Amino acid sequence: MGKYMDARDIYNEALSKDPENIEALIGLGDTYAWQKDYDKAIEILDRALKKNPNEKEILIRLARYNLWSQKKRETIEYADKILRSNPLDNDATGIKKEAMNIRTLEYYTGYYFLNINNNTDGHNVYAGLRYKPDKKYTLYGQFDYLNRFNETDGRLLGGFSSALTEKLNLSAELGIAPGAQIFPIVSGYLELAYPVVSSTVLSAGLNLSHYKDADVYGMSVAGEYYPYGNLSVFLRVSISKTEFDRGKSSVNDAQMLKVTWFINDTNKIFTYIARGNEAFRIDTIDQTGDIKANIFGIGGTYFITRSLGISPSFEFQDREKDTRYSQFGMEFKYLF
Incomplete structure (x- = not known):
């Protein structure tokens, strides 16, 4: 300096x-x-x-x-x-x-298959556009179709990321799913990120989701550390409060650790572990319970050509009440 x-x-x-x-x-x-x-x-x-x-x-x-x-x-x-x-x-x-060779527009589409050991399988299809005119700004829009627990939902998402100053970055997203049974009907989040030193970025965020019979308010803090130029270690801790329409409420927390290896500017592999709990309402007696889950995930992105890339992923959740989720995903990207 x-x-x-x-x-x-x-x-x-x-x-x-x-x-x-x-x-x-x-x-x-x-x-x-x-x-x-x-x-x-x-x-x-x-x-x-x-x-x-x-x-x-x-x-x-x-x-x-x-x-x-x-x-x-x-x-x-x-x-x-x-x-x-x-x-x-x-x-x-x-x-x-x-x-x-700079690509400013990205089209992406993907599919997730969810296997639940004691329930019906789930499916999620999505597609979107991401526009990045330069390093300081990103805009995106996305449509989701979800079939899970014998319910079908659709949702529209839109968001952006912008450098407010040389170092301070703001990200925001808004989601709308009218009449949704599984997705939140309205959701949104705001996050600020700031590099405290050259190898460490700290961030903090707020989120809100309105479901058909509950509201969820949450906040999170996170840190991303680069011990080497192409290796990232990310830790996030979040806490949320769920308030049900019929009076009950619950406070929940979650932690996630993610390690990413950037092979080059476009290709990467990652793995993560997480632990957390989520609130649910027991309809018959109108009480609030919590389900804890231990989560493991792995995935990556590989560009077959300069413009065409794929992002496979897998996540496993070991949940209470002898429930296990296995989710397989594949996303295709095309850069213009």
Whole structure:
């Protein structure tokens, strides 16, 4: 941090004497890019570009920093400005080639089969679109069809993730399932995440679900630690309160530990264990009970081609009352 600030002070001092000093503007932009604050770096270089619209050193940095921000359109625009004057420029050609491979839209669809040892099998089919114009924003929408316990539900989901600041990230989701018997009729959550150090991210969230005969309020805290660059260890603790329409209530908790190995930017494998309990209402006597479960899961994502990927998964739940759930899933992804 110190060397970046020292360099920044030097460039700012030079600019205080000569606001049009192109070398100082370029250098100042670089100090922000070194710290991965690409938006600030781009803002400074845009100022420099207005004074020198054809300067390659500015254009190539703008192309590169937009590429690192996953901004496809802007990257290609700056690379093309260089290539119009020098069609054989290797730097601009390489950056444009990388930008052409950025996929901003993802279509995904999947199926889950649930086997319950003492009940009928369940099925869940879903499909959605995810739009990611750059590293700072993600939008998605999804439709679910569920058949379980001899009931059939449909649900619409929508959500987003956005960088509020350089480090603080906000995620939110809203779900609607009118007349649902199993899904919550309305559900939503908010989560804030912040990297406290380079290898650790902390997050906290709130959620609310309104079912046909109960309301669930919950909160969670989580931490994700990267002991190595491609290995993630994630721990989450959550607590919720269930209030039934006919007066009873229950407080429940859950814990989850998940380990993920990122093979590369697109492929990964993960495994997790969890323990928790959930409230249920005993209809005949209108009482509240709790079912505890020990959970194990494993899965991953593998891209067969640059655009086509698959995500198989398996989860096993050992629940009280001699009940066992085995869920098998497969998701297909296609990147545009």
